[in-house]
Amino acid sequence: MNGDSYKIIISISHHRISFEYWQRDGENKLVSLPNGNWPAPLAFYCSDTGIVIGDDAVRAAHSGTTNAFDNYFERLVEDSTYTIGGQTRPIRNLLLDASESIFRDFFRHVLFNRFGSLSDNRANMPLTIVCESDIKPNERALLHGLFKDSGYNRVRVVDYDCYINRYINESLSNEYVCDKVVVAWAEGADLTFSIFGVNNDFAPIVKSFENLGIDPRKKYVEKMIWERVIGQNPWLQKSDEEDAISKAASDFLSSSLPLVNDTILLSDGQQYHYSLNRNTIDYIQNSDVVSIKDTLEQFLKENGIINRSRVLLLLRGIVAGNSYFEQNLSPGFSKTIRTDKKLRDNTMNLIISEVVPMFEPETIIVESPVDVNPPRESDNQIKIKEISKKWRLVKAEANGKQRGGQPDMALQMLKDFLSECQAISGVDNVIAEISTEIAKYNITQAPVVNHNSIKSFERQWREIKATAKGKVRSGNLSDARSILQSFLNSLEKEPGTDSLISSVQNELSLIAADEPKRSKSRHKDGDIHPNGKWVWVASAANGNGDWRVIDGRIHNQTKQYKESAREKNNDGDSLIAQGKLKEARDWYRSQNNNVMARILSDIIRSQKGVELRKAAIEEYRKSKNREQISRIIKEIEEYIDLCEKAGLNSSEYKKLLADYRKI
Structure with a gap:
């Protein structure tokens, strides 16, 4: 493996990123770096305590949080900026700053500073950036320059496809008798097909197809989950729950379970039950199925593959382990295999076995994100850090007490901590967050709907409506109104009956009010007789009107x-x-x-x-x-x-x- 004591590998695509390391005196294999669940979504959130990468950053970006970003490569053309440590920096440096934060933890907590700190190792650290098929050549050049210009003299950027090709030629073609290997890979919306020769007789052929990497069943599964949970709480907002529902749908489609009875944790902190049956989902047919089959067939024909009997199909990314892609791409191939841990480990071993060369030294000025010898922190700066750490603990404990049915105690905890923070300068952001949490306790909870009561009212309404209509037909309008009014009064005491209330009010409005008989005389009520002694009373004489003594x-x-x-x-x-x-x-x-x-x-x-x-x-x-x-x-x-x-x-x-x- 050459003379390096350790190596660091960054694997990256437009959608995901992972950080791993190899150590000579360790287990002689790639191990995930600490402080992350790798691979993770390629999203960043610059908080007061550091840069967060992964699912939490995605949620922050989707909710519009300041200094939270997803779609890193797309944002490079927007000339965006972010703020960290009081400094505003161009968005391209975000990956560098996030990586260096992880590197520091590696030297401190994995190597225990045995070889020094990041500053001591930056110039000679063997760093390899492994790019997936969707990383374009200009983006690879940017990644290379980003680290090289910051003092990493031993950084190289490689294509994962090249090492897949090597592994196919050196191992896979011997294990499975085949002339060619077709690889299908997707992590986002696009689907990429690659063709590799087993004897290096031609360069790999790679082509991507827009929007074919989306499993069409996913929207259907998301809709089913949403319908289950909205029935349990009609006050949920779909836009707030999209990330959780999308993940639950993806997890189900990637599994082989025939039936799922599970719960999902939503933004209100509550668990909601849902169930899914694979038999009703796996065989959904739509135009996307035809499109994906036709696209593969056309791609193979264009590149001279008519007979697939001696061609191996390899599925990678979200395509692997997904029954929709496997069922629609596999027919005709001699064998279909999925990328597993063994295949990836063997491919990555080819990468870490190579020497990472040293660049020729250049005279460059590197702006280090963190000073090598930072000034001693003041007492107030130390307090600010302590307050930030304590706030996370107080917030978690308050949320726990609220879920445990002790909202008053939770609210008092927040108010006490707010008073403590107001006595310290420089923690305005923490004070704002505490105030936001306190405001949530002042919002009245939505009333709980009793669905059994609603169903009972609906049954009663059908009977009452029929009875009222019978009264109307027989001319008993006042009885009909009385019946409907009594039922309306009962409905207004029960939450969730808006639709029924509207129906009852509509029926009431259709019943004409009892009108008094009107006089057919030309006289008007209140007219004075010429003799000056009588007045015309319209209601007299059974409504026909008559003169009466004033x-x-x-x-x-x-x-x-x-x-x-x-x-x-x-x-x-x-x-x-x-x-x-x-x-x-x-x-x-x-x-x-x-x-x-x-x-x-x-x-x-x-x-x-x-x-x-x-x-x-x-x-x-x-x-x-x-x-x-x-x-x-x-x-x-x-x-x-x-x-x-x-x-x-x-x-x-x-x-x-x-x-x-x-x-």
Whole structure:
């Protein structure tokens, strides 16, 4: 293996990265470097405590967190920047800074500084960067220059395909009798096919095809999982759970389990059950299946392969172990094998067996990310580091107490720690995070829906609706209204019954109110007779109208009825003015004013949600989730419209609407 005591290998594609090392006096094999679950998604998050790589960084980037990045190679053309240690640096240096953070841990915790620190080893450290098929030549040149220009004089960039080709020629072709080997590989959306000759009789042929690396079953599985969990909690937002659901779907499709009954942890900290049956998923047929078969056949024909009986198919990346790709790519080949640990280890052994050459020394000025002899930290800097570490512990403990049913104790812990932090300068970011956590405790939890009760109400509604329609047909309108109103009152006490409430209100609005008989006379109610002694009373004579003595018994009864009606009408407005919306709604129903009653019902039902938006605005200012904010703006606009129809003052909600529009 040559005279090096250790070697470091970075394996990289557009989507994943891994860090490994080989040590002469170790196990004589590649071992994953500490502080990572390699291979990990190629995403970075620059936090106060260092650079995070992998799944946590992906979640941070997808949620819009500052200083979190995915799609590293795509961002290189955007001239983006990131901030670390108070310095703003170009995005290309992000991979270098993240790698050096891992290298430092390697020298400190694996080699125990036996050969010195990173600064002592940078110039002579044997570093190999292994690139997958999707890394373009200009991107490989950038990776090489990035490390070389930073003082790594023994860095080389190699193509993994070249060593796959060597392994095929030296070992695989002897184990499996074949003339050629076709390799199918994917890690992102694109599918790459490669053709290798077993006797090095031609250079490898490599071609990528856009969007063929996506398993079409994945969206279907994600949809099934989402339908299972949304039935358990209708307040979940799909955009918040996409990463967790996508991972669960990928794990299932990569497994060979025929049936899965499992739980998934979502963003609210709760576990949700879901089940999947492979028999209903594996044989989904769509246009993608035809496309992937035709694409492979056309690629082989273009390169002279008509008969596949002496051609071996090797599946790598997410293609390996995936039944969809295996079923649609394997037919006709002499043998199909998947990349496993043995095959990868043997291929990587070819790489680490080679000497990493030394560059000719150049006179260059290297900007070291970290000073070799950093100045002594002040007492306040030490406190800042201690506070950052303590905050992670306090946050975890508070979350545990909240999940354990002790939210008051969790909230008090956060408030106590906030007071402690406010006495220290330089921890504004920690104070902001604590304040955000405290704000979450002030948001009222959504009511729990009892699905069994909903089903019971739905059964009752079918019976009540039929009974009410029967009353209407027989002319008993008041009985029909009474039956529907009684059921409506029961529904409004139960969360999750909005759809049923709307149906009942619609039925109520279809029942005409009892109208008094109108006089057919040309006289109007209140007309004075020419003799000056009589007044026309429209309600007299069974509604036909008649003259009555002014201030007589019938006339006085009519005046009292009108005054009473005016008072009742004023009662509704008065109740609204006092903020007694439920009483006002009931009053309007008693007056058969179903339109106004429905408006007030909608206001009552929406009021709590709109109030929650006031408490949560700071959280949305930080997350900047455009989809959710647009939905909230529409919700507030509809609420303001309802308030204006009911004559309620909506100025504070107009201000809230303006605040959300500014985000």
